[in-house]
Amino acid sequence: MFTSSHADKLDLMGEEVNIACSRRIELGPNQVWIIDDLNSGFGLGPKAFKAIVLNAHQKGGRVFVTSNTPYDKLVHQMFGIKEEEELARYEDRIQAMFKILHVIGGSARQAVAWHQSIEMTERSALEGKLQNAIARQDFEEAAKLRDQIKALSK
Numbered sequence: 380m381f382t383s384s385h386a387d388k389l390d391l392m393g394e395e396v397n398i399a400c401s402r403r404i405e406l407g408p409n410q411v412w413i414i415d416d417l418n419s420g421f422g423l424g425p426k427a428f429k430a431i432v433l434n435a436h437q438k439g440g441r442v443f444v445t446s447n448t449p450y451d452k453l454v455h456q457m458f459g460i461k462e463e464e465e466l467a468r469y470e471d472r473i474q475a476m477f478k479i480l481h482v483i484g485g486s487a488r489q490a491v492a493w494h495q496s497i498e499m500t501e502r503s504a505l506e507g508k509l510q511n512a513i514a515r516q517d518f519e520e521a522a523k524l525r526d527q528i529k530a531l532s533k
Contacts, residue, residue: 404430406430406434409439410434410441412435412440412441414431414442415444415445416447417453417457418446418456425459429458429459432476442476454469502531502532505527508524509524512524
């Protein structure tokens with residue numbers, strides 16, 4: 380994940396730093412763009428990503444991207460590539476622009492995620508299965524699960 384200290388260092392080097400977090404993007408020559416967590420539902424859309432990358436290719440600049448998605452899949456998704464001919468054309472233009480770094484390890488965000496504090500007990504697992512059985516209208520299974528939950532309560 381890029382931090383403000385990364386942006387500050389690039390700024391000190393005389394680079395114009397832009398962090399893609401808004402829907403309004405002003406493109407220019409020799410810009411530096413930081414796009415964090417590109418693959419999330421809250422990230423930048425394909426149209427803006429494509430515009431930023433092609434702008435950096437045509438007018439100079441740098442684009443730093445973090446994503447949990449592998450490079451090939453990301454290029455297909457973000458450039459909307461459907462045919463192999465199109466893929467070859469884009470790869471020819473942008474392949475040299477990307478330096479792929481595979482980072483392996485855990486995440487501080489995972490360790491403190493809200494769901495980590497929820498303990499999955501046998502009872503809560505059975506209650507979840509009971510809700511699913513009722514939703515499927517499998518009342519025979521629901522009755523068995525209800526009896527198992529009652530047995531745990533004793």
